[in-house]
Amino acid sequence: MRLDKFLAHCRLGSRKEVRQMLSDHRISVNDAIETDSSHKIDPDKDxxxxxxxKIIYREFDYFILNKPQGYLSATVDDTEKTVLDLIEPQDVVKGLFPVGRLDKDTTGLLLLTNNGALGHELLSPKKHVTKKYEAIVRPPLPTDVIRQFLEGIKYGKTTFKPASLVLLEELPEGIKVHVTITEGKYHQVKKMFRAVGSRVNSLKRIEMGPLKLPEDLSLGNYRRLSEKEEKQLLSSVD
Structure with a gap:
C-alpha cells in the first residue's frame, strides 16, 4: 500500500494534507523519516x-451505540434524525452503516461498521445470530406463554422461529421480560407479544451475538469496540 494512501485511510488528512506532512518530515516508517508519498508499506508488518x-491501521471500523428513542436506524433520511447524527464527524467513515434495524422508539445496542460483508453475515438467517431484548409488556400474559414462544409464535400469516422468554418481575408499568430471538423481522418482538394478547410498552436490545450493551454506556453515546469484542464478533460468524 502506498504510504499516502495508508495515512489518508487512517484519517490523518486528505492525500494533499498527508503529502505535506511527509514533506515536513513528520512521518517515520520503521524508525526512519520518510518523505516519499509513493513509498510502499505493509500495514501488518511496518x-x-x-x-x-504510532498510527494504528484499521481495515474496518466497529462502533457500539446505545441508541435512544427518536432516531432512525438508517444512514440518511430527508426528514428524520438518523443514528449517524449521533456519531462524531471524524468517526463517520465512508460506508458506515447500522447493522440491522431498531425501531424509532426502541433503544439499546446497535452495531455500526463499514464492513459490509460482516453486516451481511450477522443478518443472514443461516447464521442464527441471537438478539436479546429487555421489554416491559402489558399484563396479563398467558400461563403457557413461555411454551408458546419456544414453539414459535404465529402472527397472521407469519410464524416466527422459536424464541426464549424469561419472565423477570412485575412492575407498576408492566411485566419485565427478556426475550431472545434469532431473526430480525419487522416489528418482530412487538408482533410476538400482540399474538399472545399483550403489548410492548418499552423495548431495549441488550445483546447481539457476543456483544453486550455496556452498563456504563449511556443513551446516545457510543464507543469503538475493544480488540476482544472485535475478535469475538468476527469469530461469531466464521
Whole structure:
C-alpha cells in the first residue's frame, strides 16, 4: 500500500494534507523519516509514526451505540434524525452503516461498521445470530406463554422461529421480560407479544451475538469496540 494512501485511510488528512506532512518530515516508517508519498508499506508488518505517535491501521471500523428513542436506524433520511447524527464527524467513515434495524422508539445496542460483508453475515438467517431484548409488556400474559414462544409464535400469516422468554418481575408499568430471538423481522418482538394478547410498552436490545450493551454506556453515546469484542464478533460468524 502506498504510504499516502495508508495515512489518508487512517484519517490523518486528505492525500494533499498527508503529502505535506511527509514533506515536513513528520512521518517515520520503521524508525526512519520518510518523505516519499509513493513509498510502499505493509500495514501488518511496518510501523508508522506521525509526530512520534504510532498510527494504528484499521481495515474496518466497529462502533457500539446505545441508541435512544427518536432516531432512525438508517444512514440518511430527508426528514428524520438518523443514528449517524449521533456519531462524531471524524468517526463517520465512508460506508458506515447500522447493522440491522431498531425501531424509532426502541433503544439499546446497535452495531455500526463499514464492513459490509460482516453486516451481511450477522443478518443472514443461516447464521442464527441471537438478539436479546429487555421489554416491559402489558399484563396479563398467558400461563403457557413461555411454551408458546419456544414453539414459535404465529402472527397472521407469519410464524416466527422459536424464541426464549424469561419472565423477570412485575412492575407498576408492566411485566419485565427478556426475550431472545434469532431473526430480525419487522416489528418482530412487538408482533410476538400482540399474538399472545399483550403489548410492548418499552423495548431495549441488550445483546447481539457476543456483544453486550455496556452498563456504563449511556443513551446516545457510543464507543469503538475493544480488540476482544472485535475478535469475538468476527469469530461469531466464521
Amino acid at each position: 510501523t508508522v509514526f506521525c509526530d512520534g505517535k
